[in-house]
Amino acid sequence: MHDKIGGYLENVTTAVIAGHTRPDGDCAGSTLALYNYLRDNYPQVHVDLYLEPVAEVYKVIKNADQIISDYDRDETYDVFFALDSSDKERLAGAVKYFDTAKRTVCIDHHISNEGYADENIVFPKASSTCEVLATLMDMDTVDVDVAEALYIGIICDTGCFKHSNTSEQTMNITGKLISKGIRFSKLTDEVFYQKTYMQNQLLGRCLLESFLVFSGKCIVSVADRKVMDFYEAQSSDLEGVIDQMRITKGVEVAVLLTEIGDRKYKVSMRSNEFVDVAKIAGIYGGGGHIRAAGCTMSGTKYDVINNLTMFIEEQLIQND
Numbered sequence: 263m264h265d266k267i268g269g270y271l272e273n274v275t276t277a278v279i280a281g282h283t284r285p286d287g288d289c290a291g292s293t294l295a296l297y298n299y300l301r302d303n304y305p306q307v308h309v310d311l312y313l314e315p316v317a318e319v320y321k322v323i324k325n326a327d328q329i330i331s332d333y334d335r336d337e338t339y340d341v342f343f344a345l346d347s348s349d350k351e352r353l354a355g356a357v358k359y360f361d362t363a364k365r366t367v368c369i370d371h372h373i374s375n376e377g378y379a380d381e382n383i384v385f386p387k388a389s390s391t392c393e394v395l396a397t398l399m400d401m402d403t404v405d406v407d408v409a410e411a412l413y414i415g416i417i418c419d420t421g422c423f424k425h426s427n428t429s430e431q432t433m434n435i436t437g438k439l440i441s442k443g444i445r446f447s448k449l450t451d452e453v454f455y456q457k458t459y460m461q462n463q464l465l466g467r468c469l470l471e472s473f474l475v476f477s478g479k480c481i482v483s484v485a486d487r488k489v490m491d492f493y494e495a496q497s498s499d500l501e502g503v504i505d506q507m508r509i510t511k512g513v514e515v516a517v518l519l520t521e522i523g524d525r526k527y528k529v530s531m532r533s534n535e536f537v538d539v540a541k542i543a544g545i546y547g548g549g550g551h552i553r554a555a556g557c558t559m560s561g562t563k564y565d566v567i568n569n570l571t572m573f574i575e576e577q578l579i580q581n582d
């Protein structure tokens with residue numbers, strides 16, 4: 263294993279970079295950071311970047327328009343870099359280039375990654391693939407565009423340095439990125455916090471119609487079809503609503519129902535300290551983490567709320 267990316271580029275004339283299906287911020291950030299870094303520092307290497315189309319917000323990253331999203335070409339490459347992808351199947355259409363590449367290198371931070379490439383640089387303690395990638399770069403030759411791509415990946419996977427995966431190394435690397443002159447305030451707002459006017463209206467509506475149960479320990483809201491249709495919203499427009507509910511003072515559990523069909527609801531749950539929401543989601547065939555889980559339930563919204571709150575109350579009482 264080489265300690266720097268340059269070690270994998272000896273005698274290489276063609277390289278390919280790919281990330282996982284439905285790319286998130288860390289995936290878009292890390293693949294584009296490596297793409298730009300190789301173009302800046304290894305001009306003798308021809309680099310292609312394959313990735314499914316990225317969300318509009320990530321197009322602020324330099325060369326996002328160079329991403330190739332169809333997998334029609336029959337090329338073989340000297341080296342394949344797989345980024346932020348915990349298994350080979352998640353590379354989706356790019357698997358064919360992985361299978362034919364002379365050498366494969368995986369750079370990742372998922373604990374479930376079992377090492378499917380020839381070389382696997384996997385650090386489960388790192389906040390993000392961008393953090394791992396930064397340690398493989400020579401910081402002196404990282405320019406502002408590469409730094410911005412890395413920064414975006416780091417804020418996306420750490421929830422803006424809020425999640426427990428944020429470490430001293432995360433902050434040290436971020437400090438170096440800031441020293442490159444990145445537009446961190448603007449990027450943080452645009453990539454992480456910005457909402458459309460409609461999404462803000464929807465957030466307001468959900469908060470306005472929310473109600474508290476169990477002496478304020480549980481907050482519930484419903485985004486029904488009528489409301490979603492009025493705003494021409496999709497369930498992705500509700501992102502962040504449940505987190506705003508969860509941080510209501512005194513609340514332990516937040517529950518958000520989104521009507522996705524006739525008497526059918528998508529249920530999202532969050533908890534703060536002790537309620538295991540994954541256990542409750544599991545009862546209805548869903549899953550997730552202890553503090554963030556979801557499931558799909560049928561019935562009227564009153565049935566759904568009654569059923570869920572029964573299990574929530576059970577856990578609240580246990581902790582009383």
Ligand SMILES: [Mn+2]
Pocket residue numbers: 288289346371390391419
């Ligand atoms: Mn990641």
